[in-house]
Amino acid sequence: MVHYTRSAALAFAVAALTGMAAHAGELVIDTDTSDPAPKAAFQGLIDDFQKANPDVHVTWNIFDHEGYKTAIRNFMTADAPDLANWYAGNRMAPFVTSGQFLDVSDVWDKNGLKDTLKSALPSMTIDGKQWGVPYTYYQWGIYYNKDVFKKFGVDVPKTWDDFIADCAKFKAGGVDCTTTGTKASWPAGGWFDYMDLRTNGYQFHMDLTNGKIAWTDPRVKEVFTQWAKLIVPGYVTPNSSAIDWQDALPNLVQGKAATYLMGNFAVAPLKAAGMTNDTLGFFAFPEITPGVGRAEDAPTDTIHIPAKAKNVVDAKRFLAFLAQADTQSKMNDTLGQLPVNNQAKVGDDPFLQAGFKMLSTADGLAQFFDRDAPAEMAKIGMEGFQEFMAHPDRIDAILARLETARKRIY
Amino acid sequence: MSAPTASRSGYWRRNQRALAPLLFVAPGALMFTVYVVLPIFRSMSISFYDWDGMGVKKWIGLANYAELWSDPAFVVSLENNVIWLVLYMLAVPAGLFIAIFLNQNTRGIRIYKSLFFFPFVISQVVVGLIFSWFYAPGFGLFFKLTQLFDPAGIALLADERYATYGIIAAGLWPQIAYCMILYLTGLNNVAPDQVEAARLDGAKGWRMLWYVILPQLRPATFIAVVVTVIGALRSFDLVSIMTQGGPYGSTRVLSYYMYEEALSEYGYRMGYGAAIAVVLFAIMMVFISGFIWKMYRDETER
CATH class of the missing domain: 3.40.190.10 (Periplasmic binding protein-like II)
Structure with a gap:
C-alpha cells in the first residue's frame, strides 16, 4: 500500500494560516489504481479537485489492483475511507445489501446526472436509488x-x-x-x-x-x-x-x-x-x-461513498466533480477509455471512436457476466x-x- | 536496572525454577493463542452462520455442513486432497533414493547435492510458473514431447483427467529435495561400526538397506512423512498459480476451495468457507494427533 499525501496540503496550510479555511475537510480516498494509466488518471483527477477545492485536504491510498478486491471488504467494515472505487451492476450489490455503501441519489438529482450519465443509470440503481458515480467504461x-x-x-x-x-x-x-x-x-x-x-x-x-x-x-x-x-x-x-x-x-x-x-x-x-x-x-x-x-x-468503473465515511459532505462534492464532463474527458484521455458523461469529449484513437459510436447507438448496455450476475x-x-x-x-x-x-x- | 527489593528477590529465588520456563514459553504461547488457537475457534463459530463477511450474520446451525455433502465441488476437492496425499508420499522413497545415491565422496559432490536441493530453495510460485511453461500448450517442452506420439499434443493443465497429476508432479519436485536433505543428514549419523559389522556378516544391497540402514534412519523417515503429509494437505499455492482450480474446477483442493468461497473475487460466503476450513482442520487433526501421540510415546519410552 502506498501513501500519498498531496502536496496541496501546503496550500491548505497556507489557507489555514491566513484564516481562510472556513470548512476545512480531510478526505480519504482508497483506490485500486496500481497500473500506470489509472494511476496517472487519478493523480490528475485529485490534483484538479484540489485546485478547485483548496479547503479540502485529500489523502489518497493506492492498493494493488488484485489485492484490493479482498481488501475493500476489510476496510469497509474496519476503517472506512470517504471514497472508494468499485464496479457497477451486481458487483456492487453485496456492498449495497449489507449497508456498506451510502445512497448518493441526492448527488444524482442535484447535478442532473440522470441526464448526463444516463447510459449508466440502470447499472448504478438498486432499489430505485443510486449508490455511486461512474467515471469510465470501455467497449x-x-x-x-x-x-x-x-x-x-x-x-x-x-x-x-x-x-x-x-x-x-x-x-x-x-x-x-x-x-x-x-x-x-x-x-x-x-x-x-x-x-x-x-x-x-x-x-x-x-x-x-x-x-x-x-x-x-x-x-x-x-x-x-x-x-x-x-x-x-x-x-x-x-x-x-x-x-x-x-x-x-x-x-x-x-x-x-x-x-x-x-x-x-x-x-x-x-x-x-x-x-x-x-x-x-x-x-x-x-x-x-x-x-x-x-x-x-460495456463494463463501468465507479466511485462510492462508504456508509461509515467520516466526511460525507466533501465526498459528495468530489462525486459531483467526478461526474462533470470536463473531468471525465480529461481522465479518460489518460485512461484510453470512454467517458460516461454524454457531454464529454472522446479521444481521437480510432478504437475509442469506433467504441463510442457502437455504444452510443446500442439498444442496451450490459456490464459483463461477472457484474450482471x-x-x-x-x-x-x-x-x-x-x-x-x-x-x-x-x-x-x-x-x-x-x-x-x-x-x-x- | 534497579535493584530488586528483598521480598521480590526472595519470591523470585524460591520460584525461579518454576517461573523461568513459563516466562520463556510466554511470548510464543501468546502469539500461538492469538494467531492460531483463537482463529481456529473463531472459524468454527463462523461456520454455523450464513455471512457475507460484511453484513448481518444469520445463524443457520449445521446447514453449511449439510450443504457440503451435496456440493460436487467439495467432493472433487476432497478427492483431490486424497490423491495429493497418496502421490505426495512418493517424495519419501524418492528422497531416500537420491540421498543414498548422493551419499558418497567424489569430486564436486557438494555441487551435486546443492543442485538436487535447489528446487526446495526456490519459491513455490516459481516452481508453479516453471511447470506451467513446461506444460504450456503450443510451446511447452512437455507439450512438444507429447506431440511426438500424438500430433495434437496433450495440454496437461487443460485436461481435467491429468491436470491434478500435473500439479502434483510439480509439487513433488521440491518435496523430494526436502526429503533428500532430511535423509542426507540422517545418513551422516548412521553408525559406521554397525555397517562394518553387518558387512562382516555378509549383508549387502537390499538386505543391508532394509535391516541395517533404514532402522537407523527412523527419525529422518518420521520427519519426512510428517512434512510430506502436511505439505500435501495444505497444497494451495501451486493450484492457485498453475490452474486457479480449473479446468472447470477439476483441480481444486480443500484449501483452495475455501479461499474461493470465502475470500476470492467472487467469494462472499464466509460461513461456508469456514465450514470447509473446519473439515480440512479435522482431517489434519487425524494426522497431527497421530504424530504427537507417536512423539509422546517415543519420549516416555526412554
Missing part, C-alpha cells in the same frame, strides 16, 4: 488481424453465419478463426454474454443474469446450439482453458489466429506487441437472431462456459448444474 467486441483477413479474402462478417463460414476458410488455411485464453474463466463469460445478447436480446440476458429465467429454458439451450457451431468444428484455439488471456494475444499478433473477442484494454498490449492501426481492426459482434436489438458489453452465480456460470468450450457435448449436464445453482442463489 467489448471482436479485434481482428487485417493482414490475415486480406490473405484469406475475407470481409468483416455481418451475421453469425457469415462469421462461421469465414471460420471454415481460416480453418482450411491452418489459422484459428478466433483465439482466447479462459484460464481465469472470465473471457468465456464475455463469449456467453455476446452469444446470449445476440440470440435473445438485452432484456432476456438481464432477466437470466438476475435469476428470473431457468438455465434449462430452451431459449438458453439455443444460445449454446449457436455457440457450438464455432466450437465443435474446432474454430477456437485449442486448450484455451490452460492459457491466460494475455498469452492468447500473440496468436492474433503473429497471424496464427484471425480474431479475438476482448475488451478495449487489449488494444494497448496488442500495439505494444507490434500491431498498428493498419494491421489491427475492430468490429461489433455479428448478428445472430435477425431483428434482435444490438446490445453491447451475482458473484456466486458468476463464478459457477463462467466455470460452466469454460467447460462448454472444451466439451460442448456436456451442455445438458452443465445447464442442469447451473439451474441447481440458480435455485439456491437467488
Whole structure:
C-alpha cells in the first residue's frame, strides 16, 4: 500500500494560516489504481479537485489492483475511507445489501446526472436509488488481424453465419478463426454474454443474469446450439482453458489466429506487441437472431461513498466533480477509455471512436457476466462456459448444474 | 536496572525454577493463542452462520455442513486432497533414493547435492510458473514431447483427467529435495561400526538397506512423512498459480476451495468457507494427533 499525501496540503496550510479555511475537510480516498494509466488518471483527477477545492485536504491510498478486491471488504467494515472505487451492476450489490455503501441519489438529482450519465443509470440503481458515480467504461467486441483477413479474402462478417463460414476458410488455411485464453474463466463469460445478447436480446440476458429465467429454458439451450457451431468444428484455439488471456494475444499478433473477442484494454498490449492501426481492426459482434436489438458489453468503473465515511459532505462534492464532463474527458484521455458523461469529449484513437459510436447507438448496455450476475452465480456460470468450450457435448449436464445453482442463489 | 527489593528477590529465588520456563514459553504461547488457537475457534463459530463477511450474520446451525455433502465441488476437492496425499508420499522413497545415491565422496559432490536441493530453495510460485511453461500448450517442452506420439499434443493443465497429476508432479519436485536433505543428514549419523559389522556378516544391497540402514534412519523417515503429509494437505499455492482450480474446477483442493468461497473475487460466503476450513482442520487433526501421540510415546519410552 502506498501513501500519498498531496502536496496541496501546503496550500491548505497556507489557507489555514491566513484564516481562510472556513470548512476545512480531510478526505480519504482508497483506490485500486496500481497500473500506470489509472494511476496517472487519478493523480490528475485529485490534483484538479484540489485546485478547485483548496479547503479540502485529500489523502489518497493506492492498493494493488488484485489485492484490493479482498481488501475493500476489510476496510469497509474496519476503517472506512470517504471514497472508494468499485464496479457497477451486481458487483456492487453485496456492498449495497449489507449497508456498506451510502445512497448518493441526492448527488444524482442535484447535478442532473440522470441526464448526463444516463447510459449508466440502470447499472448504478438498486432499489430505485443510486449508490455511486461512474467515471469510465470501455467497449467489448471482436479485434481482428487485417493482414490475415486480406490473405484469406475475407470481409468483416455481418451475421453469425457469415462469421462461421469465414471460420471454415481460416480453418482450411491452418489459422484459428478466433483465439482466447479462459484460464481465469472470465473471457468465456464475455463469449456467453455476446452469444446470449445476440440470440435473445438485452432484456432476456438481464432477466437470466438476475435469476428470473431457468438455465434449462430452451431459449438458453439455443444460445449454446449457436455457440457450438464455432466450437465443435474446432474454430477456437485449442486448450484455451490452460492459457491466460494475455498469452492468447500473440496468436492474433503473429497471424496464427484471425480474431479475438476482448475488451478495449487489449488494444494497448496488442500495439505494444507490434500491431498498428493498419494491421489491427475492430468490429461489433455479428448478428445472430435477425431483428434482435444490438446490445453491447460495456463494463463501468465507479466511485462510492462508504456508509461509515467520516466526511460525507466533501465526498459528495468530489462525486459531483467526478461526474462533470470536463473531468471525465480529461481522465479518460489518460485512461484510453470512454467517458460516461454524454457531454464529454472522446479521444481521437480510432478504437475509442469506433467504441463510442457502437455504444452510443446500442439498444442496451450490459456490464459483463461477472457484474450482471451475482458473484456466486458468476463464478459457477463462467466455470460452466469454460467447460462448454472444451466439451460442448456436456451442455445438458452443465445447464442442469447451473439451474441447481440458480435455485439456491437467488 | 534497579535493584530488586528483598521480598521480590526472595519470591523470585524460591520460584525461579518454576517461573523461568513459563516466562520463556510466554511470548510464543501468546502469539500461538492469538494467531492460531483463537482463529481456529473463531472459524468454527463462523461456520454455523450464513455471512457475507460484511453484513448481518444469520445463524443457520449445521446447514453449511449439510450443504457440503451435496456440493460436487467439495467432493472433487476432497478427492483431490486424497490423491495429493497418496502421490505426495512418493517424495519419501524418492528422497531416500537420491540421498543414498548422493551419499558418497567424489569430486564436486557438494555441487551435486546443492543442485538436487535447489528446487526446495526456490519459491513455490516459481516452481508453479516453471511447470506451467513446461506444460504450456503450443510451446511447452512437455507439450512438444507429447506431440511426438500424438500430433495434437496433450495440454496437461487443460485436461481435467491429468491436470491434478500435473500439479502434483510439480509439487513433488521440491518435496523430494526436502526429503533428500532430511535423509542426507540422517545418513551422516548412521553408525559406521554397525555397517562394518553387518558387512562382516555378509549383508549387502537390499538386505543391508532394509535391516541395517533404514532402522537407523527412523527419525529422518518420521520427519519426512510428517512434512510430506502436511505439505500435501495444505497444497494451495501451486493450484492457485498453475490452474486457479480449473479446468472447470477439476483441480481444486480443500484449501483452495475455501479461499474461493470465502475470500476470492467472487467469494462472499464466509460461513461456508469456514465450514470447509473446519473439515480440512479435522482431517489434519487425524494426522497431527497421530504424530504427537507417536512423539509422546517415543519420549516416555526412554
